[in-house]
Amino acid sequence: MKVKVAKIAAKADEALSPASAVWGRVPGTRVVLEPSPLENQPSAYVRALPPRHGKIHEIEVRALHNGESLFFHLAWTDPNQDTTPTDAHPFPDAAAVMMPLPEAAEMVFEGDAISMGADNIPVNAWLWRPDFGEQAKNVTARGFGTSKRSADGGISARSEYARGRWAVVFGRALKPQLGPEESAPVTAPGKTLVAFAVWEGANNERAGLKAVSPKWITLEVAS
Amino acid sequence: MKEDWKPLRQLAMVIDLNKCIGCQTCTVACKTLWTDEEGMEHMYWNSVNTQPGRGTPRDWEGMGGGFENDVPRAGRLPSISEFGDVPRYDYERVFSEGHGEKEFLRPKKRPDWMFNWDEDQGAGVFPNSYFFYLPRLCNHCTYPACAEACPIKAISKRKEDGIVLIDQDKCKGYRFCMEACPYKKIYYNYVTRTSQKCIFCFPRVDKGVAQACARQCPGRVRFVGYLDDERGPIHRLVNQWKVALPLHPEYGTEANIYYVPPIGPLRNTEDGNFDPSQPRIPTEYLVSLFGANVKPAIETLQTEMDKRRRGEKSELLEILIGWRWPDDFFSHLTKDPVEAGGGLS
Ligand code: HEM
Ligand code: SF4
Numbered sequence: 001m002k003v004k005v006a007k008i009a010a011k012a013d014e015a016l017s018p019a020s021a022v023w024g025r026v027p028g029t030r031v032v033l034e035p036s037p038l039e040n041q042p043s044a045y046v047r048a049l050p051p052r053h054g055k056i057h058e059i060e061v062r063a064l065h066n067g068e069s070l071f072f073h074l075a076w077t078d079p080n081q082d083t084t085p086t087d088a089h090p091f092p093d094a095a096a097v098m099m100p101l102p103e104a105a106e107m108v109f110e111g112d113a114i115s116m117g118a119d120n121i122p123v124n125a126w127l128w129r130p131d132f133g134e135q136a137k138n139v140t141a142r143g144f145g146t147s148k149r150s151a152d153g154g155i156s157a158r159s160e161y162a163r164g165r166w167a168v169v170f171g172r173a174l175k176p177q178l179g180p181e182e183s184a185p186v187t188a189p190g191k192t193l194v195a196f197a198v199w200e201g202a203n204n205e206r207a208g209l210k211a212v213s214p215k216w217i218t219l220e221v222a223s
Numbered sequence: 224m225k226e227d228w229k230p231l232r233q234l235a236m237v238i239d240l241n242k243c244i245g246c247q248t249c250t251v252a253c254k255t256l257w258t259d260e261e262g263m264e265h266m267y268w269n270s271v272n273t274q275p276g277r278g279t280p281r282d283w284e285g286m287g288g289g290f291e292n293d294v295p296r297a298g299r300l301p302s303i304s305e306f307g308d309v310p311r312y313d314y315e316r317v318f319s320e321g322h323g324e325k326e327f328l329r330p331k332k333r334p335d336w337m338f339n340w341d342e343d344q345g346a347g348v349f350p351n352s353y354f355f356y357l358p359r360l361c362n363h364c365t366y367p368a369c370a371e372a373c374p375i376k377a378i379s380k381r382k383e384d385g386i387v388l389i390d391q392d393k394c395k396g397y398r399f400c401m402e403a404c405p406y407k408k409i410y411y412n413y414v415t416r417t418s419q420k421c422i423f424c425f426p427r428v429d430k431g432v433a434q435a436c437a438r439q440c441p442g443r444v445r446f447v448g449y450l451d452d453e454r455g456p457i458h459r460l461v462n463q464w465k466v467a468l469p470l471h472p473e474y475g476t477e478a479n480i481y482y483v484p485p486i487g488p489l490r491n492t493e494d495g496n497f498d499p500s501q502p503r504i505p506t507e508y509l510v511s512l513f514g515a516n517v518k519p520a521i522e523t524l525q526t527e528m529d530k531r532r533r534g535e536k537s538e539l540l541e542i543l544i545g546w547r548w549p550d551d552f553f554s555h556l557t558k559d560p561v562e563a564g565g566g567l568s
């Protein structure tokens with residue numbers, strides 16, 4: 001499977017706006033999600049839970065770059081908008097885009113099963129949550145239970161919730177401000193891999209309880 | 224796996240329910256020492272509830288968690304409204320916005336539940352109604368279901384004394400621990416976005432000072448020490464005399480807060496005489512809390528009390544009474560917090 005990153009001379013502000021007309025010019029790719037498997041997760045408690053997670057079954061993905069920055073537009077249907085954690089709504093909705101870090105380049109291929117990386121397969125995720133504001137977290141992981149969040153990945157995120165649908169845009173410089181240990185650089189033209197995850201807060205989804213694109217997808221960046 | 228959590232030594236506490244007067248001094252000692260910051264308003268790492276009663280959080284015994292045949296059992300996330308939030312007052316309106324002459328200070332929302340809401344209600348009917356107080360805190364379990372549940376290992380159990388701690392820098396607020404703890408003794412802080420709970424006063428323990436709840440207790444209800452210290456009160460009450468029992472042993476975590484079960488006063492007959500034929504607090508009720516071992520424990524307690532009544536000596540009652548404070552109560556943790564250094568009291 002492939003997601004194409006079109007080159008469009010859009011201003012960052014335009015591209016970051018989920019409802020901007022610029023996204024109308026980018027064809028969407030439907031990505032089917034599956035509940036994350038429980039059996040190899042790092043918590044005996046989570047492994048023993050009755051499988052009720054993975055409520056979001058598909059997302060629509062669009063991507064573009066403007067020569068400087070890369071943007072992902074994710075949209076999905078979610079009848080419940082969960083923003084700031086409260087007593088009645090303890091968990092927020094969330095979404096993430098994952099890419100392998102350079103060290104993992106020769107270790108993973110399109111179609112390989114997704115995970116949270118491994119010792120020699122470090123991965124990088126951009127994590128959006130409505131309560132994080134306009135700054136997404138830069139997450140790195142080398143296997144289940146190892147994820148680390150950082151706020152200085154230079155990842156912007158803006159979201160909109162309307163008519164039972166979330167639309168979220170992530171944006172980051174192609175050449176990231178953090179080093180290759182923490183942030184996956186993307187070259188144009190070029191090719192890398194991506195994966196997606198969505199958490200349905202109303203279903204108490206968090207951490208390993210989520211819906212994921214089960215296999216690595218090729219990200220093809222236009223020149 | 225479960226066994227990996229076992230510490231080299233386990234620090235434990237015994238609470239004698241026959242002596243607890245429900246004064247909540249322990250609760251307040253803990254509150255003022257550890258949970259007086261924003262985001263912690265609803266937290267009572269130590270709470271004292273009247274039994275029988277719905278407890279804290281409300282009906283917590285039906286919320287799941289713990290282990291069943293060593294397999295983790297799914298649990299439910301308790302909410303602040305089930306713990307019972309503190310009443311919030313509109314100080315600004317009354318004190319600084321000029322409404323003080325017409326309105327008095329009252330909770331913004333009429334409270335309908337708080338952590339000790341059903342205090343002193345108990346059960347039974349006159350003249351044989353009954354209740355007792357049950358102080359609760361994190362049990363620093365030998366097999367901490369909370370730690371087992373955390374996918375990022377933010378919860379550790381100290382090898383040297385078994386104290387269970389949530390690393391506030393690692394915790395991401397996933398709250399699997401809150402679901403998994405069968406005693407529902409973990410709280411979520413909406414300001415720090417982390418889970419928090421009793422730390423067994425580890426900064427005090429590290430300096431030889433007993434936990435604030437234990438040291439401040441006017442009833443001298445609480446004993447602390449290592450479980451394997453054969454000369455200390457914990458070992459003697461738990462292992463030797465077997466009169467101190469964990470709450471809900473069926474939860475499978477091996478709790479390390481032990482309770483001396485309450486005997487209760489004698490029953491009365493309609494015409495005002497004593498009726499010693501059956502206990503005031505139904506034994507089945509105590510079994511439902513402390514398991515079947517509560518029966519021999521009560522027998523032992525009663526036998527020893529009878530000895531004392533006849534003027535004989537009872538080693539067990541000497542321990543439970545505790546003549547010298549703090550030495551008879553706190554094993555190696557007898558230091559005064561002020562003498563031990565700043566920030567501990
Ligand atoms: C087999 C599929 C997957 C499983 C079983 C899984 C499992 C987990 C687990 C157990 C955690 C808890 C924290 C940790 O492990 O460090 C976690 C966190 C995380 N996962 Fe996954 N994951 C999977 C796929 C994905 C994918 C495809 C993405 C992104 C596209 C993703 C993004 C993240 C992020 C961003 C976090 C950190 C969340 C936070 O900081 O709160 N995961 N995952
Ligand atoms: S301070 Fe002691 S007597 Fe008072 S409620 Fe707590 S345990 Fe009971």
Ligand code: SF4
Nearest residue numbers: 361362364368369404
């Ligand atoms: S009582 Fe709950 S929070 Fe405390 S150690 Fe046991 S399982 Fe963990």
